[in-house]
Amino acid sequence: MDELDRDPPAPPVGADAVAELVTIEQFLQDRRPEGASGDLTALLYDLALAGKLISNRTRRAGLTELMGASGVINPQGEEQKALDLYADDVVTSLLRRGGRVCAIVSEERPEPTIVDGTGTYVVVHDPLDGSSNIDSNVSIGTIFGIYPRLSDPDGPPDDGDWLRPGRDLVAAGYVLYGTSTVLVLSTGDGVHAFTLDPEVGEFVLTWADMHHPDTPAYYSFNHASSPLWDQGIGDFVAWLERPDTPQLSQRYIGSAVADFHRNLLHGGIYGYPAETGLPDGKLRMVYEGAPLAFLAEQAGGLGSDGHQPLLDVVPTTIHQRTPVFLGHRGLVERLQDMVDAAPGP
Numbered sequence: 001m002d003e004l005d006r007d008p009p010a011p012p013v014g015a016d017a018v019a020e021l022v023t024i025e026q027f028l029q030d031r032r033p034e035g036a037s038g039d040l041t042a043l044l045y046d047l048a049l050a051g052k053l054i055s056n057r058t059r060r061a062g063l064t065e066l067m068g069a070s071g072v073i074n075p076q077g078e079e080q081k082a083l084d085l086y087a088d089d090v091v092t093s094l095l096r097r098g099g100r101v102c103a104i105v106s107e108e109r110p111e112p113t114i115v116d117g118t119g120t121y122v123v124v125h126d127p128l129d130g131s132s133n134i135d136s137n138v139s140i141g142t143i144f145g146i147y148p149r150l151s152d153p154d155g156p157p158d159d160g161d162w163l164r165p166g167r168d169l170v171a172a173g174y175v176l177y178g179t180s181t182v183l184v185l186s187t188g189d190g191v192h193a194f195t196l197d198p199e200v201g202e203f204v205l206t207w208a209d210m211h212h213p214d215t216p217a218y219y220s221f222n223h224a225s226s227p228l229w230d231q232g233i234g235d236f237v238a239w240l241e242r243p244d245t246p247q248l249s250q251r252y253i254g255s256a257v258a259d260f261h262r263n264l265l266h267g268g269i270y271g272y273p274a275e276t277g278l279p280d281g282k283l284r285m286v287y288e289g290a291p292l293a294f295l296a297e298q299a300g301g302l303g304s305d306g307h308q309p310l311l312d313v314v315p316t317t318i319h320q321r322t323p324v325f326l327g328h329r330g331l332v333e334r335l336q337d338m339v340d341a342a343p344g345p
């Protein structure tokens with residue numbers, strides 16, 4: 001047989017699957033609004049790179065000496081873990097280098113970090129949420145939100161650039177360091193998840209247009225604190241546990257990103273209420289509550305402080321705490337109704 005008559009060689013095994021792979025880069029390019037400068041996309045790549053570096057370090061934590069305390073106390077008076085500090089450094093350095101931000105607000109820094117230059121965005125982040133779980137090998141995550149700058153770019157950025165409602169966010173997301181590393185992201189155009197392929201170092205699209213399932217499966221509250229809750233929260237959880245209401249399982253990891261992610265995939269509600277001794281709860285409005293509420297709403301759910309959407313709250317300080325309820329819209333609304341109906345403390 002003449003060489004030219006032969007059948008073309010069979011494609012390598014898996015070539016079709018490779019052709020269908022959508023990397024985060026390709027996805028963001030495809031969805032970039034016409035006329036956009038590309039700065040937001042570039043900023044998101046920087047955050048994705050930060051996620052890869054933190055993921056890599058997290059995986060090696062048991063081999064290195066990164067597990068355990070660093071001896072430094074953060075602005076909330078909590079001892080910082082070495083990985084918290086590493087994650088904060090990585091995010092800050094990459095964003096500074098990228099030149100697209102004018103300020104960075106971090107859980108781990110007492111004041112906003114002002115970045116010289118003409119950056120037109122502000123990033124708020126919790127570099128490593130759930131870090132008390134590090135030494136027990138439980139999932140942790142990086143949470144971020146991105147605001148467009150409001151202040152005059154000819155002057156320094158100011159409080160108005162970061163003390164503002166979550167409704168002003170142009171993007172938010174998290175990187176979950178779990179059994180795999182997943183970056184979940186919204187730029188106001190639905191919620192999409194990308195899983196890190198560790199072999200090639202790329203985030204590839206694994207869920208597009210995620211939507212909170214209509215039928216919730218889980219509720220996630222730290223039940224041990226129930227004696228410390230206000231009556232409305234207790235009434236709501238008691239309602240969830242009644243045999244004549246939708247039967248949910250209780251699952252609480254104690255790592256907000258992981259609890260949120262599971263409930264986003266399988267349906268449910270996550271809550272960290274106010275408690276006796278913690279009148280504003282534990283989580284932080286600016287870099288935990290607002291970004292997660294943005295994702296919840298983009299996925300058809302809701303984020304609330306128990307009375308109103310978290311996205312409508314205007315914070316007055318960068319580290320302010322707030323009660324947080326996130327997930328299935330109907331459940332969060334029911335919780336709000338029960339809180340409003342309960343007698344005051």
Ligand code: AHM
Binds near residue numbers: 129132222257272282
């Ligand atoms: P952190 O930002 O110091 O890590 O604390 C936030 C974490 C959340 O991820 C988690 O839901 C909560 O603290 C768990 O707290 P608790 O152990 O009181 O239930």
Ligand code: MG
Binds near residue numbers: 107126128130288
């Ligand atoms: Mg946190």
